Amino acid sequence: MDDLLATRLGGWIRALAESQLIDRWFFVRYGDPKWHLRLRLRARSRSLAGRVISRLGRFAESLTDPSSELRIRTLELGTYERELERYGPEAMTATERLFHADSRCVLAILEGLSRRDDTEERLRIAVAGVSALWSALGVEETGRLDLARTLRGSFEKEVAPTASQQRALADRFRGERPRLSKLLDSTDSAAFMTHFADRTSELGPVRRRLARLEERGRVSANREDRAGAYAHMFVNRLLRFEHRRAELIIYYDLERLYESRSAQVRQKGLE
Structure with missing residues (x-):
């Protein structure tokens, strides 16, 4: 695929x-x-x-065609049914515009990746991409920490990692932390960061539209809940498989990174 x-x-x-x-x-x-x-x-x-x-x-x-290096087994045409209950009737068009921008972003990233199976690199991209998406949607830093913590807890219950797997999560984060911190601070020159910036530009009108709907009480889900749902779809597009386990890793990393940044802000306030 x-x-x-x-x-x-x-x-x-x-x-x-x-x-x-x-x-x-x-x-x-x-x-x-x-x-x-x-x-x-x-x-x-x-x-x-x-x-x-x-x-x-x-x-x-x-x-x-039998001579094609890439072959599909089945093609089915169907009528698209909008997920109105999940995203809300009035927010649906804005949501679809977000999905369009997100799909363009992910496709550009995939086109630039090497064909080798580098799961760790994709997880780094996912961590940076989720954070950039939440920022583009107007979720404040404290809100991002709360959201990452909530989602990490949810996926932890679902995946139910063992004690050794929990230790592996912590060990992995310690090794990845320097690179992930640079990505979240936008000091990393990785090519995919440009695609996140392009997506953020495209999402400006979407963010404003959703904010207006919020002000009028026309959307049922709050900003953080929507941001979590949109992040889930981004991860789905970017990663090959094992999305639930991957999301546990992603939100664990983000929670730890946001906690560190929050502590640094508090420390500066005391100086």
């Missing part, structure tokens, strides 16, 4: 957008019943939907 995302899908989607056939899209990974990709495409108008489907068919044919 990663090879499809990194080497073929991005170019095809960009061609659709440049042809003025679509204006938004996003993707989600699913593991039930087997690993597969769901791609949501929004045609610029109803009259263009047929052309988008035709282009999709030709793209799929190129991936079912």
